[in-house]
Amino acid sequence: MPEDHDRIDVAAQMRAIGAAAREAAGALSAAPAAQRAAALNAGADAIEARAADILAANARDMEAARAKGLSGAMLDRLMLDEGRVRAMAQGLRAVATQDDPVGAVMAEWTRPSGLRIRRVRTPIGVVGVIYESRPNVTADAGALCLKSGNAAILRGGSESLHSSRAIHACLQQGLRAADLPEAAIQLVPTADRAAVGEMLRMTEFIDVIVPRGGKGLVGRVQQEARVPVFAHLEGICHVYADRAADPEKALAVILNAKTRRPGICGAAECLLLDRPFAQAHGARVLDALIRAGVELRGDEASRALDARVRPAAPDDYGREFLDMIMAVRVVEGVDEAIAHIARYGSQHTDCILTEDDEAAARFFSRLDSAILMRNASTQFADGGEFGMGAEIGIATGKLHARGPVGAEQLTTFKYLVEGDGTVRP
DSSP: OHHHHHHHHHHHHHHHHHHHHHHHHHHHHHSOHHHHHHHHHHHHHHHHHTHHHHHHHHHHHHHHHHHHTOOHHHHHHHOOOHHHHHHHHHHHHHHHHSOOOTTOEEEEEEOTTSOEEEEEEEEOSEEEEEEOSOTHHHHHHHHHHHHTTOEEEEEOOGGGHHHHHHHHHHHHHHHHHTTOOGGGEEEOOOOOTHHHHHHHHOTTTOSEEEEESOHHHHHHHHHHOOSOBOOOOOOOEEEEEOTTOOHHHHHHHHHHHHHSOTTSTTSEEEEEEEHHHIIIIIHHHHHHHHHTTOEEEEOHHHHHHOTTSEEOOGGGTTOOOOSSEEEEEEESSHHHHHHHHHHHOOSSEEEEEOSOHHHHHHHHHHOOOSEEEESSOGGGOSTTTTTSSOOSOEEOSSSSOOEEOOTGGGEEEEEEEEOSSOOOO
């Protein structure tokens, strides 16, 4: 009985949050761009002024995470330092300076009837964001929702609860400074998983759910959600080194794509080596990865290049390691690489390393990943690196939003039709 009572309390709490968000969304949709930008800049000021509080809260989360035995890569996702706190503030300011998407005219035309028709951007309404261990998502998601005139309901993971609360307090300080409702950006106050279930059913209050996390979270959201979802699947990112790849460029990109931050969704999880490239340069590439601390799991051909490569298990291809582990396979040309990625990839981000324009064009046209790259690290799969200031996630679905989801992608549109006493015959 106590458990049922707790869940009833969570349900009531979430409905109150939803109702407040719906009301705030109405106020935001009418708020001038300058007022929303002022809230973002004031929030950035608060993050910088309260950096010590944010770092102290993060230290509590890190201590608990280490006690749980989280991997090094997962700890890196959770960890904040002075540079990352500064980057959050800079991200808010970057979003504030962007062109405001709300009210932007996407197209306009006049009909023979005399009607003037405009298609203009408008906020989606209330955006629910469910995420796991990365506390910076609190700042990014809150900022992008505010910029696009949407109210946000943020549900962070239990691992980052103290960090997210400290960051959220800064965002609310910014809202107060700009005389906007604090309910414009709300953080779910409980770590109870029942809150996630409530969000997924709150069709009356939430217009879209954005999940950011591992396979378990995204799978649950897609299975249970009655609210529309911006799909954000795993980042099973591939790097294919073609026979026409420049060996120096390839080595630099491969190392960066795997080792810069192995715990993010843009980290490369599988390396495909065209046989001629593997014969000429594969041993050097694999040695560099192993020396950098990467555990390689490969097929027979890649193991022949370096005896330290472990045999790949059947499920190592198509797996998001989020760690210093990488699958390797030798393939026979670009078409076999494309076939492998089509089978095992998650349509997130995939890269070809080549100086051959025809091979690159084939790779780009035959694959349907949200982001396709040539001679560039998959770690650039990030809204900030795309010039969006920040991102709410990388959408891998095909409807509405795809790739980095910034402020513009958090809008829909409406038609404004004007006549002059115009009647239809």
